[in-house]
Amino acid sequence: MDYPALNEQGTGLRIGGFSIVCSARTKLNGEVFHLPASFMAFSRQEREPAELHFTVDESFPSNPSEPVFRAENFMGNSFYRRSDGGLDWYRRNGDDSPGIKLHILDNWSTLVLSRNTAVPQKFRSEKLFFECGCAFNYAMLAHEACVFHGVVMEHEGKGILITARSGVGKTTHARLWRDHENALILNGDRSLCRRIDGRWHAFGMPWCGSSGEYINRRVPISCIVELRRGEENQVKEVSPFEASMYLLERIYAPVWEPELREKALDRCREIGSSIPVLRLACRPDRDSVRVLKEALGTLA
Numbered sequence: 001m002d003y004p005a006l007n008e009q010g011t012g013l014r015i016g017g018f019s020i021v022c023s024a025r026t027k028l029n030g031e032v033f034h035l036p037a038s039f040m041a042f043s044r045q046e047r048e049p050a051e052l053h054f055t056v057d058e059s060f061p062s063n064p065s066e067p068v069f070r071a072e073n074f075m076g077n078s079f080y081r082r083s084d085g086g087l088d089w090y091r092r093n094g095d096d097s098p099g100i101k102l103h104i105l106d107n108w109s110t111l112v113l114s115r116n117t118a119v120p121q122k123f124r125s126e127k128l129f130f131e132c133g134c135a136f137n138y139a140m141l142a143h144e145a146c147v148f149h150g151v152v153m154e155h156e157g158k159g160i161l162i163t164a165r166s167g168v169g170k171t172t173h174a175r176l177w178r179d180h181e182n183a184l185i186l187n188g189d190r191s192l193c194r195r196i197d198g199r200w201h202a203f204g205m206p207w208c209g210s211s212g213e214y215i216n217r218r219v220p221i222s223c224i225v226e227l228r229r230g231e232e233n234q235v236k237e238v239s240p241f242e243a244s245m246y247l248l249e250r251i252y253a254p255v256w257e258p259e260l261r262e263k264a265l266d267r268c269r270e271i272g273s274s275i276p277v278l279r280l281a282c283r284p285d286r287d288s289v290r291v292l293k294e295a296l297g298t299l300a
Contacts (some may be wrong), residue, residue: 006033006056012044015136016145016192016203017218021050025057036129038206041216052139053110054132060103060114079256087257091131100131108139108260133207137190137252141260145194146267147252151211152186152202152219153177159202159219160296161191163250164227171211172284173227180286181293188213190252193221193271200271223276223296230281233291237299238279243272 010023024033033056080088084105091099103112113128137147150163151174160183162170177183186204188211193202204215226238226246238246245268253264276299282288 006035010053010055011035012047012050013039013042014044014216015042015205016140016194017196018051018143018145019044019048020052020054022054023056025055025059033128036206038208038214039129041214042206051109051143052136054129055110055112056128057112057114060101060112089135091134100128102131102135104135104139108135108142111135111139130207136205136207138254138257138260140192140194141253141263141267145192146264146271148191148193148247148250149189149252150191150224150250151188152191152204153183154186154217154219155181155183157219158222158296159186161193161202161221161224162227163191163224163247168227168229169282169284170227173280173282173288176284176286176289180289184215184217185211185213186215186217186219187211193267195270200275221271221275223278223299224271225292226277226279228279228281230283233280233282233285233288235278235280235282235291235295237295238277240273243275243277244268245272246277247272 006022006024008023008025010021013020013022022035077092078090082088086103086105089102089104091102101114103114104110105112111132113131140147148161148163150161151170153160153162153174155177162174164170171188174183174185174188178185186202187208189209190205190207191202192205193200200221201218202221203218206214208214224243224247247268248265251264251268253261255261278292278295280288280292282291
């Protein structure tokens with residue numbers, strides 16, 4: 001199946017309630033740049049001012065000769081502060097070969113991807129938009145929203161965020177809810193959160209890690225679950241302070257940007273003090289769903 005080729009006019013998206021335009025000022029290494037299939041569920045037809053821009057531009061200028069900010073060897077990344085206030089972000093691949101070049105401008109409202117010859121042809125569009133997703137997570141902090149590492153699911157109209165370290169069993173637990181309680185998984189890896197009319201909502205978005213699960217939908221957040229492995233299925237509510245400190249471990253925030261780190265702390269405080277956080281120690285079985293469901297019932 002062919003997906004829309006991008007040009008200067010671009011394709012409109014709506015992710016997390018934000019209006020986004022994806023465009024390409026030039027072909028990438030002579031090839032037409034296409035929007036990945038996962039983004040089709042988030043396309044929009046109406047014309048409106050864009051709040052965020054994703055742009056491919058091979059001719060984007062290189063890093064300034066005298067950067068005022070630089071961090072080397074952070075997961076293969078380097079960062080340069082531009083004289084216009086923007087940020088140049090150079091990413092490297094796992095084999096230490098040159099990777100994607102991201103240029104963040106206009107207070108994280110414009111993300112420009114420039115020439116990259118290291119990405120295989122058939123994976124180029126998907127790879128580039130995956131890199132955009134990394135920057136999008138951080139950009140949300142500049143737009144009064146945030147992204148947590150965790151599953152977003154909806155059960156009986158209520159949003160539940162299941163968060164944990166990688167490998168603990170977030171996906172397994174969410175799928176138990178899906179299979180036995182008819183829960184909807186809005187995103188199998190990342191939780192985009194935004195406060196609307198005084199209430200925090202979670203959104204599906206096309207970046208979903210290796211889970212492959214995403215829905216273009218939003219739901220009011222009723223609870224956040226800190227998932228742990230346990231010999232028995234047990235749950236307890238944690239204090240707002242504990243909740244805030246825990247969420248700070250799960251939020252996407254750039255260590256090299258003090259201003260955005262401060263915003264991340266603010267978001268965690270706000271969410272931790274306004275949304276119940278439950279700590280669930282559990283086995284990967286159906287009874288863990290029952291235990292959590294009963295605990296959620298006491299919060300109503």
